[in-house]
Amino acid sequence: MKNRPEIVIVGGGFGGISAAKALRKTNCNITLVDKRNHHLFQPLLYQVATAALSPGDIAVPIRAIFGDDKNVRTVLGEVVSIDKTNKRIHISDDSSIDFDYLILAPGAIYNYFGNERWKSHAPGLKTLKNALSVRERILISLEEADKLDDPQDRKKYLTYAVIGAGPTGVEMAGAIAEIAKRNMMRDFRNIEIEETEIFLIEAAENVLNGYPEDLSNKAKSDLEEMGVKVLLNNPVKSIREDGVELENSFIETPNIIWAAGVKASPLLGSLDCNLDKMGRAFVEEYLNIPDHDSIFVIGDAAHVKDEDGQPLPALAPVALQQGKYLAKLIKKRESGKKTSSFKYVDKGTMATIGRAKAVADIRGLKFSGFLAWMLWSVIHIFFLIGFRNRFRVFAEWMWHYLTFKRGVRLITNEPDGSQTDSDDS
Template structure:
């Protein structure tokens, strides 16, 4: 029996895709949500998995479980490799073609190495759970290799951690690495003192957290330094390999370099015959549709759209959620033959954590830092986690870590015996 309902295909189960799917729960449509992975990831806490503070299931949930009660939605595990806008079809890697009446592309972003993709194997970025587990493995193994090192130079190289990029992810990684070295691993080794590890945060621009007001940026830098992080600004990294990196004229031996400096849009945007910006994001219409194709929408990190003030809509989780919900409303309007109003992003503010009892918050001009900002950041992130179990487990883990400095997920597994 054929289904006469309009078919909405949504590619990507992140914030944009999932929020659009849920917002269409009561609509007279059938929805196919396609993702390469079977889970929705709460990406703002991904660094906690990378630094052994949380386990993967704490910040991720199966898409099928999330949508189990939404009768008009089905989940497909697959990768979209081709798009035929004329025939209104997407094609999966296994060759299957799926037709649509409306299409939403919300496949997110990936790492950008500014033309130096050869750096990727030696400077992993942080976008997926696989990335987080790889980084966790490299960080924990670095201390193990330092313990077994036969020379001071080798030991120093293993105990040098460099984070490239001073945005929120870089700041969070650097601050947490310093906490691990100075508190979590205390008294656990016999031949090394983990507190002697050097954690360096490198930002090519003039300051860290450039999207924040300058006053909060300065406070973040000061808090990082109090945690033991060396903050280097105004100097880009010139080269990265398996033995270290180059900073200016200096060659630094470091076996653990982490990348948090840039992002590029998902390659899915290239499948569209539409203009894209330098980062590969699709330049969409004010209603988030693709020029010439009102039935195709783009949301989240894959979309490029300027706000009324001329600034681009930022690639953050709240923006992706708002875009997803908006696309659902636009589809409903299209089905009723009604016009759509332009998408308007509501900026509720910026949050960034730096470490234990250290964070910065900018809420529409209300700016504060330190313990109060850290508590606010913690409460906000727990509140927005999907699922009661996730919220409870994260609160328990963070409470335990707060009083003991311990990180329960410090298990090394997978991969080769040696990261070098």
């Protein structure tokens, strides 16, 4: 066992898991380190936030994925620094792990562009905790609005502001519109559907920036048809507890969701290598950092250029392909074979907007509507890990499609001082 190469993978996201799965049948010792004990399917976090899915539907314990693999060790811990010279990572509990190969896939965090105080008022969607926090804000606001008789007093609780019109922002705004206009409102007797307002705020001139213009326009049209007010060319000036300040207006609401951009994990700072403005490490053709051919960076943390010289997007397919590529590279290197440089195969992009509404660009083929939505649904179910998760998500989506009902509408955070150990009220 001691003669086996020691491969350390930091991060249990798409890139880290794909690398570990591709390496688990090899003659290597693999250590997978993550500060959370589960792999999270982040593209569906917004559905947890809008009460369509439960957390367990889109997350699976990392130990369960590799439970039958004797050469894969899982470590729960946060990596705080990397010693490149001695090939060692340091964890927050003062432990350390040596490596022969290091694959860094620590992911990204939301970028508030120097305004960190906004974070407490406008959570992003990167973790289950984020999603549950957003879900509870939405549900509590509906409860508060239902208690008020004056429509003017209810208005702020029935207003929603989503900042950032990328895929996450578009999907979130569309999901909230479905809640507000169709799903939950039937259960609140004191609220009229037309009282709700959903704002999608974007500093650029298009939604889904980077998508073909006709698909971007289609997404905007679908959102507006669903009742979303799309505010383009509207950079945010300030975010407060009571709302969002724009250049010429103020949106009063406690329901603010941040989807306006990400930056790479701060762990990359300990590599002492060149980083781009988003904090991603510049890597070479084999995804290694300069001057260190056994330290690799992938996924949202890596700056990799495509054939046109543009950085690859922070998408799951990119991380998946990079993880599989590194597994092949290590296998070939250990057997003395030459390896080719990484080449990303773009299989297309897609975003869902709402029920039977989506846009897709698949290798130059552009389409929208029900067909795009069906394709989006099938692909997302396919990429979920485990039969149980796939079956549950499929069942929930079918139930929601047929009944228009959202199943997970629980407020679980107890107010301070409440009686939490009694079933009586």
